[in-house]
Amino acid sequence: xxxxxxxxxxxxxxxxxxxxxxxxxxxxxxxxxxxxxxxxxxxxxxxxxxxxxxxxxxxxxxxxxxxxxxxxxxxxxxxxxxxxxxx
Numbered sequence: 001x002x003x004x005x006x007x008x009x010x011x012x013x014x015x016x017x018x019x020x021x022x023x024x025x026x027x028x029x030x031x032x033x034x035x036x037x038x039x040x041x042x043x044x045x046x047x048x049x050x051x052x053x054x055x056x057x058x059x060x061x062x063x064x065x066x067x068x069x070x071x072x073x074x075x076x077x078x079x080x081x082x083x084x085x086x087x
Contacts, residue, residue: 010018026034 023031
């Protein structure tokens with residue numbers, strides 16, 4: 001039975017190797033700080049995304065509906081009628 005962790009196509013042994021390399025490069029003290037900063041960044045991104053979505057929804061609710069265009073080609077607007085009388 002071969003258990004394959006499907007994270008970017010890496011198997012269990014490869015993931016352990018990557019974790020060891022990260023531990024050696026950054027040290028045990030810096031990894032929790034890095035994870036904490038990453039978590040705060042993700043939360044800020046979600047908050048900003050939520051605010052933008054809410055702003056778009058509020059703007060859509062505030063706009064009045066646009067008037068429907070006339071489908072009858074025989075009707076003329078008053079501007080067209082008055083300019084036709086002047087000519």
